[in-house]
Amino acid sequence: MTAPVKISVVSPVYGCRECLAALCERVAATLAPITDDFEIILVNDACPQGSWESIQALARKDPRIKGINLSRNFGQHYAITAGLDHVQGDWVVVMDCDLQDKPEEIAKLYAKAMEGYDIVFGQRVERQDSFFKKLASRMFYRVLEYFTDTEHDKTIANFGIFSRQVIQTVNRYREQNRSFPLFVKIAGFKRTQIPVQHDDRLYGKSSYNLAKLINLAIDSIVAHSNKPLRLFIQLGFFISLGSMLYAFWLFLRYFLYGDVTEGWTSLMVSMFFMFGLLFGILGILGLYIGKIFDEAKKRPLYIIREAVNLEPNP
16 A cells, blocks of 8 residues: 655745635645645735735635745745745645646646656646737747757746655755746756646736846846856957957058048047957956855845744744
8 A cells, every 4th residue: 555645736826816716626626536635835925916815714724725925025936935945745736826727737747747757847738828928938938048058848837746856956946046947957857748738817917027027037047057158258359350350441441542530540449449348348247246246145035924824944
């Protein structure tokens, strides 16, 4: 007889108060045939709609529903980190709270994991999102792939199931720039993905606008790649090379046509040459110093204001 398995479900909450009761009900119904020993950790990322009150009401009815209320809005991946720091399960499911990640698909992910995988991501083959959101997402992954020189499946986000060993490894990454799927990929382990159904968003709207996607892309690129540094170096030297070619042209024009403004040539050539080099050097120093500055402060990744049905995690 196999030992009972404990499953933890972590979901960051922002902007979907109406979905929470249905989310918990459907997750519980999906997990019931697998195990009775599960927990649902809802992390309220300072949702302005009063989601914390809904989480508290759900937790009073079922002790398996646990809540974390952050002191302010830290962002989705920080909220996921807060939930992962408190999970107790042998297997951990990470999913959004808006029910676009269907709770019923957890059974498929778990069945695939039982074939010997530590990580099983859900592929949103047919995304039920607006054209703009799909276009922005496609651009985000294209830019991320270019700057990090890695391949990223645009159909994969946070939804998946992960072994306890994977989560313990991911929890060791305490960088300020957070990206849960990237951390899972860096961790290694045996990974696969399967197609899952992706539902329409019935309540609210996505908090990821174009500006937030751009900021997420910049953070992910700076945290996981030094390619921008190399590009700044190349750009600086290309500007310098251009200034030297321009100087050569001015030199020829002087002897061929006698057309030159005294003092102007040397001044402009030297300015372009030096600014080109400085542009590359400052780009390198700025990115490195900025990243070091953020990490050196060692500020907490999140701050918990209060919790329900959850013991403090040392």
